[in-house]
Amino acid sequence: MAHPLADVWTLRDRARAYNERFAQWPASHLVVVREQGQEVIYGRWVLGQNYQAPTKFYGAYPPGFLDRVLALFPDVAAADTLHVFSGSLHAGEYVRCDLVQPAELPCSVYDLPALAGRTFALVLADPPYSKADAEKYTTPAIDRAKALAAIGAVTDLGGHLAWLDTCWPMHSKRTWRTVGRVAITRSTNHRTRDLTVFQRVV
Ligand SMILES: C[S@@+](CC[C@H](N)C(=O)[O-])C[C@H]1O[C@@H](n2cnc3c(N)ncnc32)[C@H](O)[C@@H]1O
Numbered sequence: 374m375a376h377p378l379a380d381v382w383t384l385r386d387r388a389r390a391y392n393e394r395f396a397q398w399p400a401s402h403l404v405v406v407r408e409q410g411q412e413v414i415y416g417r418w419v420l421g422q423n424y425q426a427p428t429k430f431y432g433a434y435p436p437g438f439l440d441r442v443l444a445l446f447p448d449v450a451a452a453d454t455l456h457v458f459s460g461s462l463h464a465g466e467y468v469r470c471d472l473v474q475p476a477e478l479p480c481s482v483y484d485l486p487a488l489a490g491r492t493f494a495l496v497l498a499d500p501p502y503s504k505a506d507a508e509k510y511t512t513p514a515i516d517r518a519k520a521l522a523a524i525g526a527v528t529d530l531g532g533h534l535a536w537l538d539t540c541w542p543m544h545s546k547r548t549w550r551t552v553g554r555v556a557i558t559r560s561t562n563h564r565t566r567d568l569t570v571f572q573r574v575v
Contacts, residue, residue, distance in 0.1 A: 414553035430461035486526035
């Protein structure tokens with residue numbers, strides 16, 4: 374049976390889907406506020422330490438992070454999802470893109486428009502945050518504006534990008550509207566990050 378929210382997914386529906394999925398953690402619940410006249414999802418997630426971390430990969434997603442992001446998009450099939458900067462993510466029904474690590478698209482993010490051959494309803498991205506971080510992967514620092522332009526070209530119109538970073542990345546407001554901001558705290562002595570959710574509008 375189709376999900377009751379299957380037809381039109383508003384930001385309120387997405388926040389509610391998250392809040393229902395993680396009903397046991399009310400402090401992590403999302404709200405929808407108005408920012409410069411437009412609705413935006415707001416929240417803060419404190420993820421905590423995972424002493425049985427499945428990977429020792431430098432910069433791997435914090436524990437539980439992906440489950441939380443995906444709870445916002447129960448309408449998107451894994452097969453319509455692209456993980457850019459996929460790092461240690463294991464193979465799945467989704468598509469991965471990474472310049473160095475094993476991936477279905479073993480290329481730079483900038484090459485996606487030429488190589489992906491399709492668009493995706495949801496893109497998740499976890500870039501190196503700084504030149505020093507990039508050096509750990511033996512890659513050049515990321516040009517965020519160029520990366521967001523390339524990702525825009527492989528995202529469905531109306532589709533979403535969930536970008537984890539230490540800053541709100543530079544982007545074209547013609548292509549992307551910011552529809553979500555979630556502060557991410559892992560545990561003590563980890564950098565605080567922001568999950569920015571964008572929607573492709575043009
Ligand atoms: C922060 S890590 C991502 C880790 C991932 N979230 C995980 O859970 O393992 C950044 C990744 O970006 C990849 N990378 C760096 N520059 C890239 C580029 N221009 N295009 C695609 N991937 C790149 C690196 O190889 C590295 O695996």
